[in-house]
Amino acid sequence: MTRVHAYAAPSEAAPLEKTVIERRELGPLDVLIDIAFAGICHSDIHTVQGDWGPQQYPLAPGHEITGTVAAVGAEVTKHQVGDRVGVGCLVNSCGECRNCLRGDEQFCSEGAVFTYGAPDRDGTITQGGYSEQVVVTEKFALRIPDGLALDVAAPLLCAGITTYSPLKHWNVGPGTRVAVVGLGGLGHMGVQIAHALGAEVTVLSQTLNKKDDGLRLGADDYRATSDRDTFRDLRSSFDVILNTVSAVIDMRSYLSLLDVGGTMVCVGAPAEPLPVQVMSLIGGRRSLAGSNIGGIAETQEMLDFCAEHGIAAEIEVIRASEINAAYERVLASDVRYRFVIEAATFAA
Ligand code: NAP
Ligand code: ZN
Numbered sequence: 001m002t003r004v005h006a007y008a009a010p011s012e013a014a015p016l017e018k019t020v021i022e023r024r025e026l027g028p029l030d031v032l033i034d035i036a037f038a039g040i041c042h043s044d045i046h047t048v049q050g051d052w053g054p055q056q057y058p059l060a061p062g063h064e065i066t067g068t069v070a071a072v073g074a075e076v077t078k079h080q081v082g083d084r085v086g087v088g089c090l091v092n093s094c095g096e097c098r099n100c101l102r103g104d105e106q107f108c109s110e111g112a113v114f115t116y117g118a119p120d121r122d123g124t125i126t127q128g129g130y131s132e133q134v135v136v137t138e139k140f141a142l143r144i145p146d147g148l149a150l151d152v153a154a155p156l157l158c159a160g161i162t163t164y165s166p167l168k169h170w171n172v173g174p175g176t177r178v179a180v181v182g183l184g185g186l187g188h189m190g191v192q193i194a195h196a197l198g199a200e201v202t203v204l205s206q207t208l209n210k211k212d213d214g215l216r217l218g219a220d221d222y223r224a225t226s227d228r229d230t231f232r233d234l235r236s237s238f239d240v241i242l243n244t245v246s247a248v249i250d251m252r253s254y255l256s257l258l259d260v261g262g263t264m265v266c267v268g269a270p271a272e273p274l275p276v277q278v279m280s281l282i283g284g285r286r287s288l289a290g291s292n293i294g295g296i297a298e299t300q301e302m303l304d305f306c307a308e309h310g311i312a313a314e315i316e317v318i319r320a321s322e323i324n325a326a327y328e329r330v331l332a333s334d335v336r337y338r339f340v341i342e343a344a345t346f347a348a
Helices: 042-048 150-157 159-169 185-196 211-217 228-233 251-255 278-282 296-309 320-331
Strands: 002-008 017-023 030-039 065-072 084-087 090-092 133-137 177-181 200-205 221-224 238-243 258-266 287-290 315-318 338-342
Touching (some): 002 133, 030 150, 150 159, 150 315, 159 238, 159 296, 200 211
Parallel strands (some): 200 221
16 A cells, blocks of 8 residues: 545535545556646536535545656556546446447446446445546556647546537537536537537626636637526527536526527536426427436547547646635635645645
8 A cells, every 4th residue: 555645524514634545455457646736627616515425534535637657556557657637526437348349338237337436346436537647457547639738638537528418419410509507617618619519609608707718718609597587598409408507506597598499417416406398398308318427438539539629727826735615616616717726735
């Protein structure tokens, strides 16, 4: 076991604090990664606060990890010491079920092992990227393309793949009218990726405060959902709505914005249920869907796509001691557009 500095939540109500966690000895197929940056995803906050169910504490979150390979196990072939790599939300899966074989490791029938707060194969509970180092099976470490700096690449490992995967799955491309709801960490990646795929993109944000940013990121239109005229003006005008909101929204209003045959994909995962009137779907042969991150091969595809199109996250780099303040700002929708922790500060 290696002991590394980390930031972890001691309980669901307490602020995160500096601590020390253990990383397993390097197995034959493992890589040891010196973490450089870890993004703060809203899922970290939901998880720590117990929004999605009880957790075991202390819990170190973090599933937007980039860094450099520091050591490799005897049988590792995918990575070498010195390689620039990333780790997202997944650190293991069975590799043999039909979902894994299709490349959807996130839906592994045996239970995907998520990067933090999940029972690992050895019975321990996984600890995430708010730490100095991590050990993962080589398959679950992604290659960061040369054109992407490690700080702005970190959020791609969750926010990037979580928006790329549904946009690809629902065939977003030239001619597709896409609305992205919420311009936060996921939303600002969704806008850039949908634009790069050739879609016509509209941002639906609570206010117009971030309009300039939205248009600069590639949106063709930007509307405030606090303005009731938005829902009248944009009625039946989208093929795909990507809902990235971390809270409950009025589904009836948003579903009315879908054209006949359109799909609303929810990636935002609020603690409370989203109530839906079935007539909102029936009235336009509309679909309501969900999507969960993406598989490992698709995550690599997304990283390569982002490098090719010059897409990355817009970030604010913070020190570990600023994590709790950053959480408050994320909860207040005051993030432009991802906080990324400099891992060198976990030991400070
Ligand atoms: P975030 O940075 O906080 O962005 C969420 C955005 O939603 C905010 O910036 C805000 O945008 C909007 N919003 C927040 N509260 C709202 C409210 N009460 N009403 C309307 N809009 C509101 O969070 P994130 O990291 O992007 O994550 C978003 C959600 O996706 C979280 O629930 C997270 O757990 C989930 N998630 C899911 C997956 C998956 O695989 N499905 C992966 C990662 C994250 P505006 O200011 O523009 O209105
Ligand atoms: Zn995430």
